[in-house]
Amino acid sequence: MSSADFLLIFDDDRASFDAVESVLSEIKIDFSTESNPVQAIHTLHEYTQVPKLIIICCHTIASPGFALCEKIQSLDHDAPPVLFIIPEHDENTVLKCFEAGATDCIVLPRNKEELHARISTHLKHRSNSLFCSLYTEHVQEVLDKRTNDFLQDRNFYDYLNDLLNNSIGRRSFAEVLQEGLDKLLKLHWMPENCRAKLFTYNADCALFGECCSSGEWTAENSIAPEFLCREPSSVPPKTLCLTNTDSAAHDTPQLDLLCRRLHISIVHESKTDAFLYLEFPREHSFSTMEHCYLVSVTNTLGSIFRHKSAEANLHRQLYFDSLTRLPNRKSLEDRLAEILQEQWPASSVALCFFDLQKFNMINDSFGRKEGDRILQSVARRLSALKRSNVLITRLGSDTFGALLTGLEFEREARHFVKTVQQLFDQPFRSRYMPNLYLSCVASIAFAERDCQPNELIQDAEAALTVAKNLGPRSCVTFNEGMHAQAQKNLRTLNQLQKAIESKQFTVHYQPIVHSPTTTIAGAEALVRWNHPKHGLLLPGAFIPVAETSKLIVPIGEFVFRQACLDYPRLKELAGSPDNFTLNVNLAAAQLNDLRLSRKIVDILHETQREPQDIKLEVTETDTARDPQKAARTLHALREIGLKIALDDFGTGYSSLSRLIDLPLDTLKVDKCFVSELNNNAQKRRLVDLIISTGEQLGLNVIAEGVENKTQVTALFNMRCTFIQGFYYSRPVAVPQFGILNCTNVPPEPAHC
Template sequence: MIEIVDVLVVDDERINIRLIEGILKDQDINLVSASSGFEALKYLPDHDFAFALLDVMMPGMDGFELAERLRQSETSRDIPIIFITAISKEQKHVFRGYELGAVDYLFKPVEPEVLRGKANIFAELHRHKRSLVETTKRLEVTVKELEESKAALLESEQRYRMVADYNYDWESWIDPDGKLLYISPACERISGYDRASFFDDSELMQRIVHRDDLSRWMLFMTDDTVGDDESLDFRINDVNAKVKWLSLVKHSIYADDGKPLGIRFSMRDITSRKRMEGLLKHSALHDTLTGLPNRVLFLDRLSRAAGRSSLSGELFAVLFINLDRFQAVNDNYGHTVGDKLMVHIGVKLQQIVRSIDTVARFGGDEFGILIEEISRKTEIRALVKKIHESFKESVVVDGIIFTISACIGYEIASDSNIESEEIVHNAQVAMKKAKASGKNRIVPYTKSMREGIINILAVENDLKRGLEAREFEAYYQPIVNLADGSLYGFETLARWRHPERGMVSPGEFIPVAEETGLIVKLGSQILEKACVVMNRWRNKYPIARELTMAVNISAKQFDESSLASNVESILRESGLPPECLKLEITETVVMLDALKSVNQLKLLKNLGILLSIDDFGTGYSSMSYLQKFPTDQLKIDLSFVQRMESSPENIEIIRAIVNMAHSLRLRVVAEGIETERQRDLLYSLQCDYGQGYLYSRPLPEDKAEKFVRDSE
């Protein structure tokens, strides 16, 4: 019968202790848990612990101080210590842990397989140590035999530290001269090569590193300025030529007298994580339905084309294509047929243009085409005509014959100084001119079309007047818990009740407000209204005290240095507790300048409010940046939700987003839920909350208050 051994677990968060208990419940181990260092010290006299799992960051007495106290006691100084920490925030403390006698580190989120492996090894070594101690006590031997027994005990102690290298990650140790001293068995699982191969062939590791990463890897390995808290992500080719991603961290090892003993390398297989990030990156630059480049990638390629044009003197052109009456297809035949037709059109456009040209989908029924390296305008006009005439060909989808026409606006450019957005805008203005003239038209951009700018100025002046008159209202769309349908909170949306025109579409005034900077004042007014209303509801309805009010922050608002102080002032004047307010910033905005965004988000977080990354999946946030952002929630962009029922790929994208968010302890909200099927799919993917027309459209204040009242 296997002897049960005691293991000490210290963590101030009970949920972490329960997690470890669940992982080790069948391991012949008795877990003794403590929620603080002071409580842990009380258990020492009554237990012979095989090892201790200590959380680093704890109030009162942190993990490092507890480790020092354990080392000071005669009965506990030999207990092996494994620190549990979050690598993104506490890596700099790793070396300090080893100085205090730690045998290893576990990084959050704890991987069950790794923890069980370490626990079994240390438990078995403890049983072996106990056996040696008991044997020593029983035997009446000579002084020589007692000395041999002490040596065996010492050897057992030394084995603890060697076992620390025998874990789930690929560990290796080289001496100061570069000679390989140790390599863990994990190298066989990850690379496919056995340990002997690395000892027999000193250049094997260098040969299996991916050639595109070799120079970076060699610099990292040989650069003495690379600190112990730095890491390198690189690729290898395993024994079967399969590419794998590894994350490498190195630690310098020194003797007690300061003499260098070599360097220890830890390599973790991050292939799955890289695959997930690649999927998110692709979705951020490509249309989820057609797979074509989206507007972001199109603008990037356009900018590069303009640069090449300035050197070569050749022309380039942008086409803006809008399909005529495409909404009728969706209305009469459903979105599934409409989506298939849209994919077919995208493929056809790609077949017409050259390989150096770019076809993109801007969303809805709009496409963009970038034509490059053209010497004469007549060639561009001929290609535009060819594209336009291609729409005359009938298309068969699910046995239905469609004849689709389109309006095309385009601009021919050779000036590299013009902004990419302006070129696209000009082509769009020309397309709208074609649309206004009827269906199936081609219109080139002309300077006379700048009259549209005058309209923008008119809207801007009207906006200024409306802001002064406080004509803008806050509407509230409910957000519900997908598990039980209970009310979780609201998202606040701006609406304009014009004294002459009635309700003005946000699509008309929001772009102008953003372009002119008036969005800052508009956003501030909406934030004030939302905070005042939410606090009033809290005072009237008990259920409202558990709700959150989400308010969108625009790019220009987020760029304001005074944003945090303005939010603090609004909270103070409205009386709303900070934890009831949630600010939503789009992923694209926070990634424009990620380092600056971290500082701005920290200032906002210090107010005690909640933060959410909105429209997640439409930009590209790496795992490392998401860990640095002090956010509480991700909101999945509605484009992914709306394609769930017809696209398995969108389901996998949402699954990846939810899993990644939960691994970072973030909640997930899905927007744009319109059907019960979408709701059920999101719930099955463990999405936390949702909003959309299935539950409610955005509501004026009185109807939103009724929604709160009816939810009690």
């Protein structure tokens, strides 16, 4: 029986009951009547819903209806309303009705309309009350669900924030992923006995590594599950794939019948860069929201991977040499700064520099690609010496370094240098030469108390500069004298800058004499520095320092311009000979100047000089640094009309092929050979060979550094056409030019 509009009437007063029955019949409401209180309670329990209204027709104050009302109120907190109908108004009866829990108490109306209105009003109030109660329950359910979702979302987003925060900083990618997976499985909505794996790929679609929730991070060469053994780019661009396969690929096949697998792949720029694999009990299922959570996790892990990959690439670019993969200068500086902040005994920290000698010849002869391959071979040999207390670095094109710590004796550093140099006893393999031998020079600088990283590096560089001048396999330990020299060079550079700005330079000229006629055929322009404190300085006091910077370029331009300006007067003082030329030295930095030809043309035009009036002198060493580039530059200068002389021939990287490749007019025999003509038969034969070679190639030959009559006679007998040296004249200013001193000039020591 439906109780949607059901009423229960307890009959204790027949007159009241008849009136109520008549009204209920008219409004067509089902009802049941009972006269026994116990039976009335039993009737309430028979129906699935509580009656909307209970009417008790009470005849006297001793009616059992009052006890029935009290019993109804104790049954349920949502007891139906109770309406008492009494035959006549009695204050005690009314009071007792409300004390028993009645909702209302009325005297039996005289007409049906009033009774009908009374009952209808109570039924309407009851319906509204029930609706409000149901709506309140619904709202509470929705609120509870949304609160639970919010807490779940908050819990999840706290996890994501944790994951992202952990990825920032110096924590490794492996650590972040390992912790991320472990925390994922601890989220309250994740099932128990769930296992997870994350696979990440690099930009080349190769498996970068895998992380397992129950194990360690495995980097590279990891074996992915069977479903991952394919190119990541072939994975369809969908983010969620739920499978129930019973694959036997797992290491515990007995679990396959009890588990389900969830695969989530994240595609970024048409390539999969993260793949999350979950294994969980078969009876568990994830909600749509939880699926979204897992996709977000995989997306986040993929983003972290991309971020960490970019961070790693940036770190490699900043701290490692791209060619050899060795730590670079920046890495050395940072490590050195860390070490020097610690407490360490004296001389227990040493910095060693190694420079490959004449390595530029490999680049020039075989090309830079082959040179790079040889450098990689050198790096591999040096890396074999790497220890916990040894940091091997690459500092420049052909310069390597080693930071040694924890030394007990200084000789340990020297022994290490000797070990490095012995690495070069074995030849290197080259595509163009089966046995390529290299050598290196080395320097050692020991750290002192309160030493700064840049100071120790400068010390090692200063000692390496000295070692380069000493020759192959030399090793120089830094001392304070080198430091003083380095400071002196720095002061000289500053003073040179001011000298250029205030035009403190002047040019002297040394005559070049035609040997058969002893007439002046030309001159060499040599720069001098009118130092405000030290007076007139010769080139040896400042040119080597200028060559270490770009200051040599403006100095060279000044000499060229001044020589062009002085040319007419010098030719006049020399007696206006035909083909009078001025020789001007060209520095290595000028050879590398892309605007050299343009500058020379501008100066010639400015000074109204003809190109054939000037001869440019270049050294063998400068042309050997980049022979192809040097040849191109000199050919361009020759096309302008300038003459080219090769200076110091025989002292540098002598090559007969270079005499053919370069557009030369003149060879200059260095004074170190000329000075030994009288007492060294081998050098005498070498000078004779150079002169004969020049004659065969149609080149003029100038012997420089001639200081006595014996040398002049010997050179004349060898058919040397031109002579330059103190025997005829020292370099002089323009007013003194043209006066040859043929008396016996006291010779000065000559050095190669």
